[in-house]
Amino acid sequence: MSNSKPVANQVLVDIExxxxxxxxxxxxxTSQPASGSTLSSTASIASxxxxxxNNITKISADGPTSNLSTPDHSVTIExxxxxxxxxxxxxxxxxxxxxxxxxxxxxxxxxxxxxxDFKHDRDSLRLYILxxxxxxxxxxxxxxxxxLGLATLEKPALWPDTLPFWAPCIIEIIALGYLGFRIxxxxxxxxxxxxxxxxxxxxxxxxxxxxxxxxxxxxxxxGIDESSNPIRWSxxxxxxxxxxxxxxxxxxxxxxxxxxxxxxxxxxLILFLLSVMLFALLALKIFGxxxxxxxxxxxxxxxxxxxxxxxxxxxTTANNPDVMMPAYDVSHWYSLFFIIFxxxxxxxxxxxxxxxxxxxxxxxxxxxxxxxxxxxRRKLASAYDLVKTKNKEGEGYHITLTTxxxxxxxxxxxxxKEQVTMLFQVMxxxxxxxxxxxxxxxxxxxxxxxxxxxxDRMLLxxxxxxxxxxxxxxxxxRKVVKHKFFRYFFDLAIVVNAVFIAVEVPVxxxxxxxxxxxxxxxxxxxxxxxxxxxxxxxxxxxxxIGGAIIATMVEAIDHLKDLEGQTLDIILVIRVLRLVKLxxxxxxxxxxxxxxxxxxxxxxxxxxVLFTFYYSFAIVGMEIFQNRIRFFGNDTYTLENLxxxxxxxxxxxxxxxxxxxxxxxxxxxxxxxxxLVVLSELTVVNQWHVLTSGFVLVTHPAAKIYxxxxxxxxxxxxMNIFIAFILEAFILEYSLSKSKFESQxxxxxxxxxxxxxxxxxxxxxxxxxxxxxxxxxxxxxxxPEEGTRFHVKQSRKKVEVLLMRMFENELDPEDLGMTxx
Numbered sequence: 100m101s102n103s104k105p106v107a108n109q110v111l112v113d114i115e116x117x118x119x120x121x122x123x124x125x126x127x128x129t130s131q132p133a134s135g136s137t138l139s140s141t142a143s144i145a146s147x148x149x150x151x152x153n154n155i156t157k158i159s160a161d162g163p164t165s166n167l168s169t170p171d172h173s174v175t176i177e178x179x180x181x182x183x184x185x186x187x188x189x190x191x192x193x194x195x196x197x198x199x200x201x202x203x204x205x206x207x208x209x210x211x212x213x214x215x216d217f218k219h220d221r222d223s224l225r226l227y228i229l230x231x232x233x234x235x236x237x238x239x240x241x242x243x244x245x246x247l248g249l250a251t252l253e254k255p256a257l258w259p260d261t262l263p264f265w266a267p268c269i270i271e272i273i274a275l276g277y278l279g280f281r282i283x284x285x286x287x288x289x290x291x292x293x294x295x296x297x298x299x300x301x302x303x304x305x306x307x308x309x310x311x312x313x314x315x316x317x318x319x320x321x322g323i324d325e326s327s328n329p330i331r332w333s334x335x336x337x338x339x340x341x342x343x344x345x346x347x348x349x350x351x352x353x354x355x356x357x358x359x360x361x362x363x364x365x366x367x368l369i370l371f372l373l374s375v376m377l378f379a380l381l382a383l384k385i386f387g388x389x390x391x392x393x394x395x396x397x398x399x400x401x402x403x404x405x406x407x408x409x410x411x412x413x414x415t416t417a418n419n420p421d422v423m424m425p426a427y428d429v430s431h432w433y434s435l436f437f438i439i440f441x442x443x444x445x446x447x448x449x450x451x452x453x454x455x456x457x458x459x460x461x462x463x464x465x466x467x468x469x470x471x472x473x474x475x476r477r478k479l480a481s482a483y484d485l486v487k488t489k490n491k492e493g494e495g496y497h498i499t500l501t502t503x504x505x506x507x508x509x510x511x512x513x514x515x516k517e518q519v520t521m522l523f524q525v526m527x528x529x530x531x532x533x534x535x536x537x538x539x540x541x542x543x544x545x546x547x548x549x550x551x552x553x554x555d556r557m558l559l560x561x562x563x564x565x566x567x568x569x570x571x572x573x574x575x576x577r578k579v580v581k582h583k584f585f586r587y588f589f590d591l592a593i594v595v596n597a598v599f600i601a602v603e604v605p606v607x608x609x610x611x612x613x614x615x616x617x618x619x620x621x622x623x624x625x626x627x628x629x630x631x632x633x634x635x636x637x638x639x640x641x642x643x644i645g646g647a648i649i650a651t652m653v654e655a656i657d658h659l660k661d662l663e664g665q666t667l668d669i670i671l672v673i674r675v676l677r678l679v680k681l682x683x684x685x686x687x688x689x690x691x692x693x694x695x696x697x698x699x700x701x702x703x704x705x706x707x708v709l710f711t712f713y714y715s716f717a718i719v720g721m722e723i724f725q726n727r728i729r730f731f732g733n734d735t736y737t738l739e740n741l742x743x744x745x746x747x748x749x750x751x752x753x754x755x756x757x758x759x760x761x762x763x764x765x766x767x768x769x770x771x772x773x774x775l776v777v778l779s780e781l782t783v784v785n786q787w788h789v790l791t792s793g794f795v796l797v798t799h800p801a802a803k804i805y806x807x808x809x810x811x812x813x814x815x816x817x818m819n820i821f822i823a824f825i826l827e828a829f830i831l832e833y834s835l836s837k838s839k840f841e842s843q844x845x846x847x848x849x850x851x852x853x854x855x856x857x858x859x860x861x862x863x864x865x866x867x868x869x870x871x872x873x874x875x876x877x878x879x880x881x882x883p884e885e886g887t888r889f890h891v892k893q894s895r896k897k898v899e900v901l902l903m904r905m906f907e908n909e910l911d912p913e914d915l916g917m918t919x920x
Contacts, residue, residue: 338711758793
């Protein structure tokens with residue numbers, strides 16, 4: 100290796116060799132200047148141009164900057180060696196293999212929506228592939244999870260007095276060290292300008308540096324006087340680690356949408372706050388001099404901050420109609436003030452805010468998805484340019500079956516020749532035996548469609564005991580389970596079971612428990628574990644019925660009989676939820692339920708976004724309010740067992756307060772778990788002003804700012820953006836489920852008859868279209884079909900995939916999203 104090659108690069112290459120068992124290229128062949136040597140294109144190999152061998156292709160999410168030389172593509176890869184001597188054939192063969200490997204990596208990037216830029220020399224390619232090694236990736240997830248989880252061990256700890264102050268610091272240093280290693284790894288295969296221009300890299304480095312400085316200052320402070328409660332000021336920044344690493348692409352995209360949406364709704368939000376301030380001024384003038392008091396004896400609208408706070412809380416309806424009653428008791432006409440206020444702020448401004456958020460979010464989401472489509476196409480275009488061949492007429496380029504096979508074998512070594520050929524046939528839209536650039540740009544979507552052979556779909560006991568599986572008895576079982584009356588019978592049993600539970604007939608419970616267990620066993624036998632587990636309601640049955648069986652067995656233990664008897668009752672009652680399963684038999688209900696299930700993973704993404712705000716606010720809340728309010732168990736509200744100070748939630752300032760009267764002492768910020776519970780209560784907004792009042796009493800009136808910021812950030816902004824996402828995703832899923840939308844390759848799959856569940860040509864087709872047959876229930880798919888089949892239905896579950904396909908129809912097939920290409 101050249102002395103100019105960084106040591107870190109060589110270490111990572113060695114690690115990659117150990118993990119993959121692959122021998123790195125000969126160092127003498129990869130000697131390079133600082134930017135590294137180049138993987139030449141096919142044409143460059145053919146021409147053996149020395150200048151072309153030093154070129155570097157740069158691909159990024161913002162567009163490729165390519166200086167690939169492509170003088171002549173009249174020969175295919177397999178023809179390159181025809182004019183080469185034996186002494187040079189081996190070298191060129193290695194170059195072609197590296198070119199295919201690079202092209203396959205770019206295709207995999209497009210397939211997996213990975214848009215990182217990387218240098219295209221041999222070592223950088225290996226380092227790039229190593230970066231996405233699942234071992235490294237999941238260790239990174241673990242390290243981030245450990246960093247976030249340290250809040251349970253640090254003061255105020257979830258389990259107090261379990262670890263010395265330095266123990267969490269050592270754990271965090273180790274986790275930060277690994278994250279730092281990942282950043283160094285990332286920089287090793289990227290161009291330096293690209294690396295430092297990426298904001299998420301800068302943020303990640305700053306986060307690590309700040310965390311280390313915080314650990315050092317905290318350790319010195321705690322070492323001198325731990326009783327002085329030193330502060331870990333970097334902890335609220337920890338959720339940013341989730342966002343600022345390449346693997347968190349979905350959460351990062353959600354945050355970008357939130358940031359851009361907030362910038363557009365800020366003026367509506369300002370108008371809303373100004374209207375609240377104006378009504379607060381009017382309330383102060385109307386009620387301030389009437390010497391009124393609320394039900395706790397506090398002055399009523401005596402000061403402007405008090406009026407502003409009461410009316411802001413009223414927008415959330417948490418104090419309605421309590422805030423109105425003192426004035427309403429004086430004169431019923433005063434109710435008009437509060438009614439008009441609610442109409443203007445709650446029913447007009449808040450709904451306008453939601454409408455603006457929805458419109459802005461939808462526009463930004465569309466732009467984000469289009470940029471992702473363009474980035475995916477640019478990856479594929481770069482791969483195409485590496486391996487394309489000039490057609491016989493000398494005009495235009497294409498990819499042959501031989502080249503396609505080489506790419507697929509590099510990308511999917513276990514795929515059979517039949518599967519690779521079938522993929523090529525689907526890609527070949529016009530059937531001319533080659534793949535054009537426009538066709539190749541859709542291959543990432545096709546490769547995401549599961550493709551299986553008979554042996555892949557064959558049940559375990561079919562492979563192990565074919566004679567038993569193909570026996571008349573097994574055939575009879577399959578026919579019984581497949582028959583529609585099998586489902587009708589157990590649907591009826593669910594209804595009857597619900598009736599017996601309602602009228603409390605204990606003896607019948609054991610009969611139904613055995614009956615539903617038999618249903619699970621028969622389905623497992625007929626469908627196999629994999630197909631059985633792929634159905635939500637089957638797994639629901641396993642959890643509920645399995646739980647009932649376990650509870651029944653444990654109930655036999657005498658000292659747990661009462662407890663487990665209650666558990667069994669609860670589980671048996673939960674079985675009533677199986678009634679919901681009945682709606683799956685109706686098309687309209689099934690569409691709604693399927694839509695909800697399909698958008699579930701995307702909802703989890705926004706759950707992660709919400710968690711980042713929860714975590715940061717929880718950490719800040721613990722630093723401000725820890726141990727200000729305490730809970731002493733069930734004796735907290737019994738004066739005989741506690742001192743007067745302890746009796747009032749450990750703080751005499753709460754004496755006779757609404758917070759204490761409502762028994763909210765366990766709602767505090769004394770550890771991360773309790774803090775998150777308080778924040779969830781604030782999100783619901785019921786009694787959130789009462790919770791706020793308690794912490795204000797034990798600290799300072801300025802504490803309201805914390806709760807006000809949480810409400811504005813999480814409830815008003817984030818939750819409304821979350822609602823906008825749910826609306827858009829649901830409308831999209833519901834519309835597509837009701838329409839005949841299908842992508843180009845899906846239409847080709849149906850045309851060729853390669854879809855799983857689709858009848859062969861000449862066979863009687865079920866009523867409805869091919870597409871409707873494909874998405875039929877599991878009950879229609881028991882025997883494995885002959886040949887290789889595409890699972891079209893499974894390729895359309897992700898909302899992101901549906902968005903990409905939908906917006907791709909609005910783009911030119913070869914549009915790469917670049918003004919200069």
